[in-house]
Amino acid sequence: MTEDPLPDGARQDRLVQMGEPPRTLREALVKSLWIVIWLVFLSSPVQDLVSGEHTTRATVAGGIGLAAFVAVYLTLVFRNMGRATADIRTVALMVLALVALAVVLCLTLGPPWLGLFVYVSVACGTAFPLRVSYWTIPLTAVVMLLVGLHAGEKDARDLILLVVLIGFAMTGVRQLVRTTVELRRARATVAQLAANEERLRLARDLHDLLGHSLSLITLKSELAGRMLPDHPEKAAQQVADIEQVSRQALVDVREAVTGYRRPRLAGELAGAQVALTAAGVVADLPAEPDLHGVSTESESALAWTLREAVTNVVRHSGARRCTVELVRRQTLDGPVLELSVEDDGSGGSGGSTPGNGLTGLTERLEKAAGSLEAGRTRHGFRLVARVPLTDERASVGPADDTVGSGA
Structure with missing residues (x-):
């Protein structure tokens, strides 16, 4: 397959993690872009400042007031988004500062500044606890209406729905961010617990495998040491027993390690x-795959095949979609379990010699009496692996391929 022009992990870097601070300059720029989009309601105050309808003193004061309003707003919203409110008094003071600035700027500079109350509503929806947000958002709309009517803006009533809807929408966004952060932490905790459980299981298995053997080896070694001066023949017999026990322990350990290293198809599908x-x-x-009639060796070969195929799709294909199918088929050689991985990417590199990955997969499948097919399709690349089923009664649906071509 052709090489992906992006380095490993570049696809993951494209996604900005919700609820986390930016890790790279790209993520910082993406988050800043979302901030700029939300500042669209400042267009009316900015146009009012540069229109020249106010005195120089009023324009300078309005610019300072607008800058202070934006600074307080950004500090309040983006420090509390998705987090539990630590100091409700500080948040309340900052929201009151926003309300005061919005009221003063609207009453002194005119109705174009009513859009500031949208940001007050957003701040109430993101920074306050939910029970407080539910009444401060409508209260903000009422204050905006009163200020607008006092400033002579007849369309102030039309802004009430906008202020209320945006405020309550931000409460939902805040809950989404908080839930995402908690879910990410929970997943990390589950992964850690699973790793700890696996260590405990490994420790138990090793104890069960080696505890008796090592105790027996220690006992026979001590016994051989005592017999050696007076009964060398019996000591030699004990040494022979030690050799036999140690060899059996080595075989048990190798079998256990092989079981730990053998991948499972269900786990590879999840991965x-x-x-x-x-x-x-x-x-x-x-x-969940149906592995009835599939030997352990065959399952391991399919799991390795799936892992290699998905790795190639992620790293080299540039695909947008990948389809994995696991189907039981009846062929001329008997029932088989067929695994197919198909993507819509660029496919192979065009060479006639298969890569090391495909060669290794072919060898694994041949050891399990299976087969491997891989090549370009009309819309991408497809890999098909088949292993025999030991259950002769394996059912085959009417839509299955009766010749097992897989094409």
């Missing part, structure tokens, strides 16, 4: 879902 989603690829994967 594929996470990897493809993180890379921005739309993933279409099956649910």
Whole structure:
């Protein structure tokens, strides 16, 4: 497959993590862009300042007041978005400062400054607790209406719905950000607990495997040491027993390690879902796989195949969509379980010699009496792996491929 022009992990860097501070300059620019979009309601006050309708003193005072309003607003909103309110008094004082600035600027400079109350509503929706936001947002709309009518703005009533809707919408955004942050922390905790549980399981298994063998080796070593001066023949027998026990312990450890290293298809499907989603690829994967009649070696070969195929899709294909199918088929050689991974990316590099990854997968599948097919399709690249089923009664649906071509 062709190489991805982006370095590893670049796809993940494209996504700005919600609820987290920017990690790179790109993420900072993206977040700043969202801030600039929300400042669109400042267009009317800015146009009023540069229109020349006010005196120089009023223009300078209005500019200072607008700068102070924006500074307080940004500090209040983006420091409290998605976080629990630490000091309600400080937040209340900052919101009151926003209200005071909005009222003074509207009454002194005119109705074009009524848009500032939109930001007051946003601040109430993002910084206050929900029970406080539910009554401060309508209160902000009422204050805006009274100020607008006093300033002679007949259309002030039309802004009430805008102020209320934006305020309550921001309460939902705040809850979404907070939930996302909590979910991310929960996932990290679950991963840590799973790792700890795996360590405990490994410790238990090693204890069960080696505890008895090492105790027996220690006992026979002590016994051989005592027999060696007077009964060398019996000591030699004990040494032979020690050798036999140690060899069996070595075999048990190797089998245990092989079991730990052997990948499982269900786990690889879950890992594929996470990897493809993180890379921005739309993933279409099956649910819990039906492995009835599939040997452990065959399952391991399919799991390795899926891991290699998904890795190639994420790193090299540039695909936007990837489809994984796991189907039981009846072929001329008997029932098989077929795994297909198809993407809409650039496909192979065009060379006639398969890469090291495909060669290794072919060898793994051949050891499990399976087969591998890979190549370009009309819209991308497809990889198909098949392993035999030991259950002769494996059911095959009417829509399945009866010749097992997989094409």
